[in-house]
Amino acid sequence: MTRQLPAESTKLLGRADELESLVGRLQIDRLVTLTGPGGVGKTRIAMRLAGELWDEFDGEVFVAELAAVSDPASTVGAIATAVDVQQRQHLSIEDTLVEYLRARRVLLVLDNCEHLRGTIASLSERVLGWCPT
Numbered sequence: 001m002t003r004q005l006p007a008e009s010t011k012l013l014g015r016a017d018e019l020e021s022l023v024g025r026l027q028i029d030r031l032v033t034l035t036g037p038g039g040v041g042k043t044r045i046a047m048r049l050a051g052e053l054w055d056e057f058d059g060e061v062f063v064a065e066l067a068a069v070s071d072p073a074s075t076v077g078a079i080a081t082a083v084d085v086q087q088r089q090h091l092s093i094e095d096t097l098v099e100y101l102r103a104r105r106v107l108l109v110l111d112n113c114e115h116l117r118g119t120i121a122s123l124s125e126r127v128l129g130w131c132p133t
Helices: 016-028 042-052 072-083 093-102 114-130
Strands: 061-065 107-111
Touching: 016 042, 042 061, 042 107, 061 072, 072 093, 072 107, 072 114, 093 114
Parallel strands: 061 107
Antiparallel strands: none
16 A cells, blocks of 8 residues: 655745754654644644655655544544554554554654643653654
C-alpha cells in the first residue's frame, strides 16, 4: 500500500530557516513539538517537513490528524488507524501500536492534538521508551 501526505494547495514561502532547523532538531531529538497560535502554519510546516524526510524514513511517514477526536480514549485508535495498524488478538490497541512502531523506523506526525495533551503525553512517553527508532 502506498501512503501519501496531503498535497499542498499553495506554496510554503519564507519558511526555509524553520524547516532547516526542524530537520536538524530531529537529528538530535526524537520528539519535537510545534507550538503557536492557530493559523500560523504549524500543520503546513509539519507536512512539508514530513515530505522532505519521506525518503530518509523509507516512506514510513504517518500523519494522525486528531482535531476531530473528542474522547481521549479514542486517541490511540485514531493514531493506529492513521498508521494502518489493526488490533492484534490478546493485545490492546495501544500495545499493538507500540509493537508495530517498535519494529520500524518511522516519522509519526500527531497533528492538532493540543486538546488531548494528557493522553498524547502518556503515549509519547511509552513510544519513546519502547521504540528506539
